[in-house]
Amino acid sequence: xxxxxxxxxxxxxISAIPGGEGVRLCIQCGTCTASCPNAxxxxxxxxxxxxxxxxxxxxxxLSSNAMWYCLSCYLCxxxxxxGIKQTDLMHALECLSVxxxxxxxxxxxxxxxxxxxxxxxxxxxxxxxxxxxxxxxLTNPLRAIKMLPVALKLLxxxxxxxxxxxxxxxxxxxxxxxxxxxxxxxxxx
Amino acid sequence: MKQYSYFPGCSxxxxxxxxxxxxxxxVSRALGVELVEIEDWNCCGSTPYSxxxxxxxxxxxxxxxxxxxxxGLDIVTPCSSCYVILNRTNAYLxxxxxxxxxVDEALAAGGLExxxxxxxxxxxxxxxxxxxxxxxxxxxxxxxxxxxxxxYYGCQLVRPRFGFDHPENPQSMDRLISxxxxxxxDFPMKARCCGGxxxxxxxxxxxxxxxxxxxxxxxNGAVCIxxxxxxCQTNLDAYQSRVNRKLHTSFRLPVLFFxxxxxxxxxxxxxxxxxxxxxxxxxxxxxxxx
Numbered sequence: 001x002x003x004x005x006x007x008x009x010x011x012x013x014i015s016a017i018p019g020g021e022g023v024r025l026c027i028q029c030g031t032c033t034a035s036c037p038n039a040x041x042x043x044x045x046x047x048x049x050x051x052x053x054x055x056x057x058x059x060x061x062l063s064s065n066a067m068w069y070c071l072s073c074y075l076c077x078x079x080x081x082x083g084i085k086q087t088d089l090m091h092a093l094e095c096l097s098v099x100x101x102x103x104x105x106x107x108x109x110x111x112x113x114x115x116x117x118x119x120x121x122x123x124x125x126x127x128x129x130x131x132x133x134x135x136x137x138l139t140n141p142l143r144a145i146k147m148l149p150v151a152l153k154l155l156x157x158x159x160x161x162x163x164x165x166x167x168x169x170x171x172x173x174x175x176x177x178x179x180x181x182x183x184x185x186x187x188x189x
Numbered sequence: 190m191k192q193y194s195y196f197p198g199c200s201x202x203x204x205x206x207x208x209x210x211x212x213x214x215x216v217s218r219a220l221g222v223e224l225v226e227i228e229d230w231n232c233c234g235s236t237p238y239s240x241x242x243x244x245x246x247x248x249x250x251x252x253x254x255x256x257x258x259x260x261g262l263d264i265v266t267p268c269s270s271c272y273v274i275l276n277r278t279n280a281y282l283x284x285x286x287x288x289x290x291x292v293d294e295a296l297a298a299g300g301l302e303x304x305x306x307x308x309x310x311x312x313x314x315x316x317x318x319x320x321x322x323x324x325x326x327x328x329x330x331x332x333x334x335x336x337x338x339x340x341y342y343g344c345q346l347v348r349p350r351f352g353f354d355h356p357e358n359p360q361s362m363d364r365l366i367s368x369x370x371x372x373x374x375d376f377p378m379k380a381r382c383c384g385g386x387x388x389x390x391x392x393x394x395x396x397x398x399x400x401x402x403x404x405x406x407x408x409n410g411a412v413c414i415x416x417x418x419x420x421c422q423t424n425l426d427a428y429q430s431r432v433n434r435k436l437h438t439s440f441r442l443p444v445l446f447f448x449x450x451x452x453x454x455x456x457x458x459x460x461x462x463x464x465x466x467x468x469x470x471x472x473x474x475x476x477x478x479x
Contacts, residue, residue: 004227006354017243018243018247018281018284018285018288019281019340021432031443037381037398040392041394048383049241056227057348061434067240069211069387069391071344071382071387072236072240072273072344072345072346072385073342073345073348073381073382073385074273074344074348074349074356075348075357076347076381076383077348078348078349078350078356078357083234087349088277091239091240091243092243093298094240095241095242095243098241098242102400105390108390108391109387109390109391110241111390112237112243112389112390113236113237113238113241113284114237115237116238116386117234117237117238117241117242118238120231120232120234120237120249121245122240122431122475124231124232124282125199125202125231125232126199126204127202127204127233127460128199128204130259135389146363148468149430150344150427150428150431153427153430153468154205154338154427154468157465157466158207158465158466159205159206159207159427159466161203161204161207165199165202165203167231168229169228170229171229171231171463174252174299174300174301175252175299176250177251177298177332178196178248178251178252178295178296178298178299178301179245179248179295180244180298181294181295181298181299182244182245182247182248182291182295183242183244183245183249185244185291185295186242186245
């Protein structure tokens with residue numbers, strides 16, 4: 001007999017994202033949490049987050065800072081005894097959190113990711129200087145000044161290039177058409 | 190001559206890790222490997238895209254895979270992040286038919302199609318497994334005799350399991366160092382994460398992670414570190430002075446791309462390998478071999 005609990009919608013949403021379906025398999029052994037280099041920075045540990053998702057705590061889960069501290073180092077993924085793709089599950093939570101407008105997260109990582117993506121969408125490539133400058137402007141211009149010594153060293157060693165690599169006009173149009181179509185279909189993949 | 194489609198990634202093409210691209214092409218040439226750059230490739234989207242817009246991130250990778258498929262060659266990339274992102278898309282397109290349908294539809298909007306026939310390889314995998322350690326040894330003109338090198342794999346080269354090496358105790362660069370005549374330094378942090386792009390948004394905690402890696406390499410006797418990843422190199426090298434300031438340490442450990450070290454042993458010139466792009470000077474550690 002099938003019955004619905006209040007947790008089904010969040011678990012269903014997570015499961016619909018490739019790699020997120022493992023949310024149903026977790027046995028709460030805590031291996032992911034023990035393996036995570038950043039678990040101590042998270043308001044909820046990775047295993048806690050899964051338990052909360054299954055308890056239907058949608059708002060608490062999606063406004064957590066935990067997934068934004070994920071470094072995508074995949075140590076949890078290779079160690080999980082249930083074969084859960086925990087890193088991809090964290091990405092799924094990040095996507096849902098953005099979709100629900102809950103990604104304030106008390107960390108600047110969502111803003112950094114968005115700056116990165118804006119450049120990749122418009123240019124098809126990532127100009128490191130432009131992206132960093134844009135990100136600091138959006139978040140904390142003062143930190144840009146603190147980063148100047150690092151930037152100057154990179155510049156002196158020939159590692160900073162102001163002008164971005166561009167795709168051909170045709171390549172740019174093609175990429176834009178593909179991404180616009182993806183965005184139209186967007187949401188639940 | 191072995192041929193592959195080459196996907197340099199943003200960093201190694203003309204970004205902060207351009208010396209990785211130069212040295213990758215130079216040592217590949219010396220080993221009879223032809224890397225044919227994919228025309229008009231786009232950024233793989235890296236972690237930021239897959240964290241925020243999953244369907245678009247799969248489409249970014251799929252365009253590159255489709256372009257490579259037209260040429261009928263497998264993809265080789267020197268970047269660990271590109272390697273994971275492209276491979277992940279490749280695997281998920283096979284595993285999830287509904288995702289495949291959506292990606293096909295998006296690709297069609299750009300007049301492309303992808304049939305899933307391309308393999309994605311990391312340059313290290315190709316050099317040590319397709320070319321092989323013996324052929325690499327045969328190219329050595331200046332043996333790295335007595336040079337203690339810490340092979341820092343980082344995380345994404347060996348994890349998740351697209352890898353050609355053990356996810357927690359990899360050996361391929363250890364063997365590579367030996368085949369160049371050098372001495373690989375075993376150190377516990379060899380496959381731990383350097384903090385990646387969070388150096389930008391969460392610098393303090395990432396400096397701690399970098400400090401642990403540098404300390405682990407140094408205390409086990411390394412005089413330099415090699416890495417197969419642009420982000421690892423940048424974090425360990427360009428941020429080393431900030432680590433020193435925060436943790437009151439005095440690290441001065443040169444951090445090279447593994448292809449730069451191969452190039453030194455192959456007798457290639459400093460300029461060709463872009464050794465001067467390293468922030469921590471490599472001169473002292475490599476003086477005997479240049």
